[in-house]
Amino acid sequence: MPTAIEEATEINKELPKLSNDEIARYSRHLILPEVGMEGQRKLKAAKVLCVGTGGLGAPLALYLAAAGVGTIGLIDFDVVDKSNLQRQIIHSEATVGKLKVDSAEIMLKGLNPNLNVVKHNTMLTSHNALDILKDYDVIADGTDNFQTRYLVNDACVLLGKPNAYASIYRFEGQASVFGAPLGPCYRCLYPEPPPPGLVPSCAEGGVLGILPGLLGIIQATETIKLILGIGEPLVGRLLLVDALGMNFRQLKLRKNPDCPVCGTHPTVTELIDYDQFCGIEKPTEVGPLEVARDKAVADLPIVDGIPQISVEQLKKKLDAKENIFVLDVREPHEYQIVNIGAPLIPLGTIESRLSEIAAHKNDEVIVHCKSGARSQKASILLKNAGFTNVSNLTGGITAWADKIDKSLPKY
Incomplete structure (x- = not known):
């Protein structure tokens, strides 16, 4: 009698046979009574979609490939950057600049040549999600933005697909299985997204490189359990991981x-506009995903009453020795990595340290951070405090290193 999970994943079908080479490869699985020949054949028949090939998707896809999952779909349209290599172990120095789906395929095929890799080099949207997800048995969401999490959740519920979910930030992570029969979905836990900008991305807040390994392996474990119909999946439970304290807690959902x-x-009976739902600007469909997603503000001359100034314009003002005051609102540890010599007052201390910049209340103040998001918030705080001429540096010090001083490091 099939379990509810097995019915949901549609893996109870005629199972493929294992070759002698595969029997040797998966021998440690085959001698587990809970897996055995039938279980390994279920794995070979299974199709799993990894949404994202970044920090979570890297260990997730690698362990699914090693375990013998027959078909792994990869959806990503980003390219490999050196900053990815600290945690995205499916990529390497040799594949920097390549599409992540191509880079991931190289590593996965090198690990298991029997694997069928299906690459979706595209942004997942409301227009293509149902068509892409429908061909897979389990969806593993390894994304790092709220609009895609809600999109994946809703598509999984509409299609009746289980969603092996995980997320990470700094030193903490969480995991669950959403969309299973009788179990809750992501919206049951988070009915509404947080206000835009309230939760920084990993590009702004950082992440311990090992943490996505922990959570990605948990995702892979849950995916394997769903395919095999064994154990107790994280349905109706949210696993919370604190890497610094090495604590694992769970909440009932x-x-x-x-x-x-x-x-x-x-x-919600069809997919909606998730960018609008989350209150963010629509990302572009080309170029590096982190650049498109983490862009500070819209490409407009004025946003929320704050003029936006380019790094080229700032360079001209500095060269002309105009009477301007440049303010850095990043954190001290970021300042140690790279700076352009501007005074440092972190965003979180701006309101308590206004007296330090009071002399510039009527001067032209240009605020910068890493990419422009925090400096936009600081600019609004300064404007509300009576500063009459405040601008936000679009792209922040990252854009300065890209376009003005290429000798500077980027982080």
């Missing part, structure tokens, strides 16, 4: 009968 997606009377 309940299915919300009033959930707009998986409740008894759903109101």
Whole structure:
């Protein structure tokens, strides 16, 4: 009698046979009574979609490939950057600049040549999500932005696919299985997204490189359990991981009968505009994903009353020795990595340290951070405090290193 999870993943079908080479390869699985020949054949028949090939997707895809999952789909449209290599172990120095799906395929095929890799070099959107996800048995969400998490969740619920979910930030992570029969979905836990900018991305807040390894392996474990129909998946449970204290806690989750997606009377019956739902600007469909996603503000001359100035314009003002005051609002540890000599007052201390810059209240003040998001917030604080001529440096010190002084390091 198939389990509910097995029915949901549609893996109870005629199973492929294992070759002698595969029997040798998976021998440690085969001698586990809970897996055995039938379980390994289920793994070979399974199709898993890894949404993202970054910090979480890297260990996730590697362990699924090693375990013998027959088909692994990879969806990503980013390219490999050196800053990825601190945690995204599926990529290497040799593949910097390559598409992440191509880079990941090289590593996965090198690990297991029997693997069928399906590459989706595209941004996951409301227009293509259902068509892409429908061909897979389990979806593993390794994204790092809220709009895609809600999109994946809703698509999984609409299609009846389980979602092996994880997320990470700094030294902490969480994991669960959403969208399983009778279990809650992501919206049951988080009905509404946080206000834009409240939760910094890993590019702004950082992440311990080992942490996505921990959570990605948990995702892979849950995916294997779902395919095999064994153990107790994280359905109705949220696993919380604190890497600094090495603590693992879990919270019980309940299915919300009033959930707009998986409740008894759903109101979301088709995919919506998730950028609008999360209150963010639509990302571009080309170029590095982190650049598109973490862009500070819209490409407009004025945003929320704050003029936006380019690094080229700032360079001209500095060269002309104009009477301007440049303010760095990053953190001290970032300043130690790279700076352009501007005074440092971190964003979180701006309001308590206004007296230190009071002399520039009527001067032209240009605020910068790493990429422009924090400096936009600081500019608004200064404007509200009575500073009459405040501008935000678009792209921050990263853009300065890209376009003005290429000798500077980027982080």
